[in-house]
Amino acid sequence: MAYVIETELTSAKKQKPAADRLGFGNYFTDHMFMMDYEGKLGWHRPRIVPYQPISLDPAAKVFHYGQTVFEGLKAYRTADGRVLLFRPQKNFRRLNQSNGRLSIPAIDEEFALQALKQLISIDRDWIPSEEGTSLYIRPFVIATQPSLGASSSTHYQFIIILSPVGPYYAEGIHPVKIHVESEYVRAVKGGIGMAKTAGNYAAGLKAQDDAAQHGFAQVLWLDGVHRKYVEEVGSMNVFFKVDGKVLTPALNGSLLDGVVRDSILQLLRSWNIPAEERLISIDELYEAHRSGTLEEAFGTGTAAVISPIGELNWRGERLVINGGTTGELSAKLYETLTGIQRGELEDQLGWMVEVE
Incomplete structure (x- = not known):
C-alpha cells in the first residue's frame, strides 16, 4: 500500500x-x-x-x-x-x-x-x-x-x-558495579522476555531500585527456571571474556535480540576473536574469576553502546574484574562501534543508513 x-x-x-x-x-x-x-x-x-x-x-x-x-x-x-x-x-x-x-x-x-x-x-x-x-x-x-x-x-x-x-558517560567510559539478582525474575522462555515491551522493564524496576540503594549501577538477571544461567544486565545484553574467548548468553526466547549485541558479535568474528552464544552459569563465571581467566565483562545497548563491568556482587561476594578497570577489548569495541556510527571509521559491514 x-x-x-x-x-x-x-x-x-x-x-x-x-x-x-x-x-x-x-x-x-x-x-x-x-x-x-x-x-x-x-x-x-x-x-x-x-x-x-x-x-x-x-x-x-x-x-x-x-x-x-x-x-x-x-x-x-x-x-x-x-x-x-x-x-x-x-x-x-x-x-x-x-x-x-x-x-x-x-x-x-x-x-x-x-x-x-x-x-x-x-x-x-x-x-x-x-x-x-x-x-x-x-x-x-x-x-x-x-x-x-x-x-x-x-x-x-x-x-x-x-x-x-548527551554522552552516556559524561566523564568517559568507565566500569560499573553490578548486583547478581537471585530473588526476583524478569522473564522466562515462552513469556515476553524477547519482546521490547513495557512489562519487561516494569518487572525489573524493584530489583534495580534495591540494587541502586546498595551502590550498584544495575542487576545481572539469572534465568527464571534454574536461577543460575546468566541472561541480561538490566536493559542490556551481556558479554564475558574468559580465557581469550568471548561468551554471551544464547537467544532462548527470554532475551532481547539486541542490535548492538549482534553488531558486537559481527565485529568479533571479523577480527577472528572466538565468540560463543551459549548457556553461561553464574557458577562458571565464579570459577573463571577464581582461576583468573575471567578477563573482561561488559553490557551492550543503544544508549551506552558498551558498558564495562568492573565488579559483580554475588551472594555478598565481590568478583572484581580486570582490577575494576575497562578492558582492552571493551575499549576497542566501544571506539570502533562509535567511530563507525559517527562516520569516523569505514563502515565495512554496511550498517549505516544516510538521511538525505
Missing part, C-alpha cells in the same frame, strides 16, 4: 538546550510522527505533526493490559554534516517481532523507515554535533481501544518521537 504522509509544521519552535545540559531523554524535538490502526482500515493516516500530548480514553487498553511495544535507535551527525542512522532496518524488524508477540498488527517496515527519515529531515537542526551526542529515536505502538475487556485491542497508534541526548 502506498502511503502519503500529511505534514503540519509547528508555528512555535522550541528553544534548543545547550549540549552540556542534554542528559538522556529529557528534551524532545519540534515534531512527531503518528499513524493509526483501525479494523478493516488497517494502518492509515500517517502524519507528521507538532510535538504534543496524546489524548486517550481512560479505558484505553494500553493502561489496563500493557499492550505496547517500543524501540530505541540513534541518528548521528558526522563531522562533514551528514546524518547517519545505525542499522534502522533491524530495529523495525525487531519492532514487528515484538508486535507479533503482543498480538499487535505488523507495521510496514520499509514505510516506517521512510517516515523516520522524513521526520528527521524536518527536525534535522535538533541533531547535536558535540562529541558523544546523538539524536535518540523512540518508535512505539500503543493499544488505544477504549474497552476493559481482557482481549487484544482493535485500535492502535504508531508514534515516533525524537530526543537529542
Whole structure:
C-alpha cells in the first residue's frame, strides 16, 4: 500500500538546550510522527505533526493490559554534516517481532523507515554535533481501544518521537558495579522476555531500585527456571571474556535480540576473536574469576553502546574484574562501534543508513 504522509509544521519552535545540559531523554524535538490502526482500515493516516500530548480514553487498553511495544535507535551527525542512522532496518524488524508477540498488527517496515527519515529531515537542526551526542529515536505502538475487556485491542497508534541526548558517560567510559539478582525474575522462555515491551522493564524496576540503594549501577538477571544461567544486565545484553574467548548468553526466547549485541558479535568474528552464544552459569563465571581467566565483562545497548563491568556482587561476594578497570577489548569495541556510527571509521559491514 502506498502511503502519503500529511505534514503540519509547528508555528512555535522550541528553544534548543545547550549540549552540556542534554542528559538522556529529557528534551524532545519540534515534531512527531503518528499513524493509526483501525479494523478493516488497517494502518492509515500517517502524519507528521507538532510535538504534543496524546489524548486517550481512560479505558484505553494500553493502561489496563500493557499492550505496547517500543524501540530505541540513534541518528548521528558526522563531522562533514551528514546524518547517519545505525542499522534502522533491524530495529523495525525487531519492532514487528515484538508486535507479533503482543498480538499487535505488523507495521510496514520499509514505510516506517521512510517516515523516520522524513521526520528527521524536518527536525534535522535538533541533531547535536558535540562529541558523544546523538539524536535518540523512540518508535512505539500503543493499544488505544477504549474497552476493559481482557482481549487484544482493535485500535492502535504508531508514534515516533525524537530526543537529542548527551554522552552516556559524561566523564568517559568507565566500569560499573553490578548486583547478581537471585530473588526476583524478569522473564522466562515462552513469556515476553524477547519482546521490547513495557512489562519487561516494569518487572525489573524493584530489583534495580534495591540494587541502586546498595551502590550498584544495575542487576545481572539469572534465568527464571534454574536461577543460575546468566541472561541480561538490566536493559542490556551481556558479554564475558574468559580465557581469550568471548561468551554471551544464547537467544532462548527470554532475551532481547539486541542490535548492538549482534553488531558486537559481527565485529568479533571479523577480527577472528572466538565468540560463543551459549548457556553461561553464574557458577562458571565464579570459577573463571577464581582461576583468573575471567578477563573482561561488559553490557551492550543503544544508549551506552558498551558498558564495562568492573565488579559483580554475588551472594555478598565481590568478583572484581580486570582490577575494576575497562578492558582492552571493551575499549576497542566501544571506539570502533562509535567511530563507525559517527562516520569516523569505514563502515565495512554496511550498517549505516544516510538521511538525505
